[in-house]
Amino acid sequence: MSATNLRDRYLQDSINTASPAKLLTMLYDRLILDLTQGEDALNNGDLPLANDKLNHAQEIILELRVTLDVDAWDGAPGLANLYGFLLSELIGANIAKSPERVAGCRKLLEPSRHMTEDWRGAWTAALDELEMDVAAVESMLADEHRYAESPPADIWKPPTDLGALPLELKPRADEILTRQLAAAEEIARRLTSNRQQSAMTARIETGEAVKRPVYLDCAM
Secondary structure, three states: OOHHHHHHHHHHHHHHHOOHHHHHHHHHHHHHHHHHHHHHHHHOOOHHHHHHHHHHHHHHHHHHHHHOOOOOOOOHHHHHHHHHHHHHHHHHHHHHOOHHHHHHHHHHHHHHHHHHHHHHHHHHHHHHHHHHHHHHHHHHHHOHHHOOOOOOOOOOOOOOOOOOOOHHHHHHHHHHHHHHHHHHHHHHHHHHHHHHHHHHHHHHHHOHHHOOOOOOOOOO
16 A cells, blocks of 8 residues: 555544544644645745645635534624625636635635634533533442531533533533532532431420330330
């Protein structure tokens, strides 16, 4: 197998095994590369190469637009509009042979690429924190020496300022939620048990527990 074939096979394997987040990052990286190379080709007068790169960039943007779920999060419609603008602008840039318009598209996309990474990174960090919290409570509940401890009632607060949860992180979020619910049920059970024990102790200390009729066998 030639070196070119090995490289192509490696790239295909990388695509087939990549997570959705990684695939999106790869698409953005390739899109920005196409635009950079297309811009350079126009500046150098290599029109066939520029046409090839800009057409490939349009195919990537079209794929991003088609696969975008506009109902998934509040910013999705705006992103869809951006993809539509970029398609129109790249078609115009290719017809006009304008490297300036290509550069304008590239500059619009570069922040989006970093924003996508930041969004997933923020959600990953939030899930890490939630998972550490639930693990700490699970450890406390499993420790017999800490059985009587009462965990705080509001130990988990879901993130509210990160936007929609990335789809590829949903299985992990569901697993953490399941553990949270199980721990919360155990906490509620122990709090109820502690209250019952406290009430019983108070009754014994005040004598309420023994205030009941006592019958004596006088025939003896």
